[in-house]
Amino acid sequence: MTVLAVPTQPFPDQKPGTSGLRKKVPVFRQPAYVENFVQAIFDTLPERAGATLVVGGDGRFLNREVVQTTLKIAAANGFARILVGQGGLLSTPAASCVIRRSGALGGVVLSASHNPGGPEGDFGIKFNGRNGGPAPEPVTEAIYARTRAINAYRIVEAPDIDLERLGDVALGEATVTVIDPVADYAALMETLIDFPRIAALFAAGFRMRFDAMSAVTGPYAREILERRLGAPAGTVVNGVPLPDFGGHHPDPNPVHAHDLMALMTGPDAPDFGAASDGDGDRNMIVAPGLFVTPSDSLAILAAHAHLAPGYAGGLAGIARSMPTSRAADRVAASLGIPAYETPTGWKFFGNLLDAGRITLCGEESAGTGSHHVREKDGLWAVLLWLNLIAATGKPAAQVVRDHWAAYGRDYYARHDYEEVENAAAEELMAALRGTLAALPGRRFGDLTVEAADDFAYADPVDGSVTARQGVRVLFREDARVVFRLSGTGTVGATLRVYLERYARDRLDAPSTEMLAPVVAAAEAIAGIAARTGRTGPSVVT
Ligand code: G6P
Ligand code: ZN
Numbered sequence: 030m031t032v033l034a035v036p037t038q039p040f041p042d043q044k045p046g047t048s049g050l051r052k053k054v055p056v057f058r059q060p061a062y063v064e065n066f067v068q069a070i071f072d073t074l075p076e077r078a079g080a081t082l083v084v085g086g087d088g089r090f091l092n093r094e095v096v097q098t099t100l101k102i103a104a105a106n107g108f109a110r111i112l113v114g115q116g117g118l119l120s121t122p123a124a125s126c127v128i129r130r131s132g133a134l135g136g137v138v139l140s141a142s143h144n145p146g147g148p149e150g151d152f153g154i155k156f157n158g159r160n161g162g163p164a165p166e167p168v169t170e171a172i173y174a175r176t177r178a179i180n181a182y183r184i185v186e187a188p189d190i191d192l193e194r195l196g197d198v199a200l201g202e203a204t205v206t207v208i209d210p211v212a213d214y215a216a217l218m219e220t221l222i223d224f225p226r227i228a229a230l231f232a233a234g235f236r237m238r239f240d241a242m243s244a245v246t247g248p249y250a251r252e253i254l255e256r257r258l259g260a261p262a263g264t265v266v267n268g269v270p271l272p273d274f275g276g277h278h279p280d281p282n283p284v285h286a287h288d289l290m291a292l293m294t295g296p297d298a299p300d301f302g303a304a305s306d307g308d309g310d311r312n313m314i315v316a317p318g319l320f321v322t323p324s325d326s327l328a329i330l331a332a333h334a335h336l337a338p339g340y341a342g343g344l345a346g347i348a349r350s351m352p353t354s355r356a357a358d359r360v361a362a363s364l365g366i367p368a369y370e371t372p373t374g375w376k377f378f379g380n381l382l383d384a385g386r387i388t389l390c391g392e393e394s395a396g397t398g399s400h401h402v403r404e405k406d407g408l409w410a411v412l413l414w415l416n417l418i419a420a421t422g423k424p425a426a427q428v429v430r431d432h433w434a435a436y437g438r439d440y441y442a443r444h445d446y447e448e449v450e451n452a453a454a455e456e457l458m459a460a461l462r463g464t465l466a467a468l469p470g471r472r473f474g475d476l477t478v479e480a481a482d483d484f485a486y487a488d489p490v491d492g493s494v495t496a497r498q499g500v501r502v503l504f505r506e507d508a509r510v511v512f513r514l515s516g517t518g519t520v521g522a523t524l525r526v527y528l529e530r531y532a533r534d535r536l537d538a539p540s541t542e543m544l545a546p547v548v549a550a551a552e553a554i555a556g557i558a559a560r561t562g563r564t565g566p567s568v569v570t
Pocket of ligand 2 (some may be wrong): 121141142143274306307308309311
């Protein structure tokens with residue numbers, strides 16, 4: 030078999046963002062676009078000779094083609110062993126798991142997460158390192174620098190691998206092993222979660238619906254929920270990964286998972302509802318008639334984690350992203366363990382997890398995870414919920430209400446203003462930053478500002494400082510509003526306004542009613558309508 034060195038020209042736009050290189054499919058279909066980027070990743074890995082690499086993706090349109098190309102370039106670049114998920118599939122948390130278990134140098138993960146797929150949809154390539162987590166900024170910077178200078182890529186000239194047949198096959202000097210994408214992940218779950226207890230719950234008639242949203246978690250959920258835990262066939266819906274996710278937006282929230290929401294709020298609601306996103310790292314939890322906010326879910330999981338075998342020894346600490354509600358902090362305080370507040374972005378949890386400072390972490394954007402991998406993990410969160418329901422013997426909604434009764438409730442909502450003109454959004458944030466010093470002591474309705482700042486994070490492990498991560502306004506009445514611009518939007522700017530209000534006694538009021546004064550204060554402070562021309566948010570979650 031021959032290894033070709035193919036001359037190429039740099040593309041100017043291969044700068045990885047928050048989660049790797051994410052672009053529209055037609056961009057990736059340009060000749061040499063994928064080859065250049067994959068070669069640039071490998072060029073930053075001098076230790077690759079003789080090493081192991083993991084490859085897999087969320088099954089979206091172009092996944093198989095890019096898997097084949099990646100395998101051939103990896104084989105031409107000195108990797109000795111390449112593990113690839115059957116059918117080219119690996120959920121993001123499973124990729125993280127396989128990298129860690131196999132001692133691989135890293136993995137190439139193909140995904141655009143919860144963004145729509147298909148020929149006109151999105152595609153993405155990212156590199157995860159040895160610890161199984163997304164490459165840190167210095168590495169992505171080095172990859173980007175390499176894409177600007179690249180003049181050739183190396184590729185093995187060979188027919189495509191049969192991605193369906195499990196086992197070893199030679200590719201140039203390398204051995205490609207097609208692995209069951211679920212096996213390692215399911216084995217890891219069995220060490221963390223009390224499977225026999227959950228199986229007993231299903232055997233006793235407990236019913237749930239898991240909506241895989243025609244994305245990658247279908248095979249994982251079927252194997253674990255229906256086969257290993259004995260949930261009835263049909264528990265997992267939309268369980269076959271489709272290249273275009275059935276035309277849907279695979280983002281598990283009440284807006285996009287509307288079928289699940291309709292079921293869970295209707296007369297035939299099963300005992301529990303859950304969903305996961307395109308690549309399987311996000312989760313949504315719904316009790317009958319009650320959507321559990323991701324912020325509450327993190328707090329509830331933290332308060333009950335000791336009921337699962339993997340966490341029986343207790344938690345070292347808990348971290349949440351800054352805009353995530355403070356519900357998890359209350360649990361940390363009562364457990365007497367540290368609580369960390371990090372900027373938005375899963376990568377900020379990596380150091381805390383690697384250093385053993387935290388066991389659980391989560392974000393308001395539907396991500397929850399623990400030290401078991403270095404990505405957020407949708408199905409894991411669902412299994413931990415099932416574990417706590419089985420162990421407490423309480424219905425899901427009761428778990429939530431009892432939690433509020435014990436800790437108080439952090440009413441929470443996020444208002445997104447999408448496709449705002451960039452300049453208007455920047456000006457709004459600049460004006461907000463300009464008023465910070467004058468805010469303390471000012472009254473807005475029945476709320477008085479206690480403190481206001483622009484969040485900066487000093488990483489306690491490596492000392493690095495990340496500034497300007499969002500404006501926080503804290504009110505004396507234990508309410509809070511946070512303003513920040515999304516780092517993941519693709520068109521114009523997205524202004525996110527995170528609203529919360531803590532209540533010790535009023536636990537069952539409508540969220541909108543409890544938050545109305547905070548919404549009014551946010552408008553008065555930021556002048557959103559005047560600056561953006563919008564009278565209301567485009568999306569409320
Ligand atoms: C991705 C990241 C998360 C982040 C979310 C929202 O899912 O992995 O860490 O919380 O995007 O980010 P944004 O900047 O759009 O609010
Ligand atoms: Zn995702």
